[in-house]
Amino acid sequence: MWKKGGWGISNGYMEDPRTRFFAALACDQRIEIIKLLREGERCTTELAPKLRVDISVVSRHLAILKHLGILVNRKEGVNNYYSVTDERIFKILDTASKILKDISERQSNIVANL
Amino acid sequence: MWKKGGWGISNGYMEDPRTRFFAALACDQRIEIIKLLREGERCTTELAPKLRVDISVVSRHLAILKHLGILVNRKEGVNNYYSVTDERIFKILDTASKILKDISERQSNIVANL
């Protein structure tokens, strides 16, 4: 893992734990992983094809989310199945979508009224 | 601003706009700023003393949040007052706190039951 001293995740001095939480969500691949896991548990090789990155990268993203407690895993033979621990994670993603949508509309209106 | 090609914020190829949104929240100072603005609008110099960083840094953090649409500003004389645009921003911070608290308790129980 690329954790040589940091692997906070995100920048140096972190006091607020939410900083790490949001940093974990600040990544396309990880958001996509959570989205895919909304349908139920999936193992690394099932997720990899849909993320357009090397499977090793997927493995690392899963490790990051697991490390934070956002995911849990269940080993079954050679497969490692991951799933989201808390439904509120999905809720946060949904709320973020709504906020961004409204912000987008608000800014569109500003441009339209020039 | 340190935006030479990126200032996404966060990493290279971003498709999901939520990635930028969460990246904006993945910073102690910015979370603290939002927390302080919960009490009402504040200008740069009012915020700076509480963030333990140079005022220029505060200015940049405010610019980042404004750029994303999370904050709006109102100029009054030499002062520039910022405020949060959407109450749901606070809600997301609160939900994150709750989730992290539960994760923390869950992991404590695991350790306790070894």
Add this chain to the structure above:
DNA sequence: TGTTTTATTGCATAGCTATGCAATATTGTA
């Protein structure tokens, strides 16, 4: 045991971020 499949690390690297200090605006005031 040797082989195949699945998953995780070691290593190297391009690119991004946060920060401070100095230099500039900008605005209000004597």
Add this chain to the structure above:
DNA sequence: TACAATATTGCATAGCTATGCAATAAAACA
């Protein structure tokens, strides 16, 4: 106009992050 207060950029930099490829590990199986 000269000066003070507020706020924003230019520049340089330490430190982090995401990614790929190769090497390893772990498990199921012939």
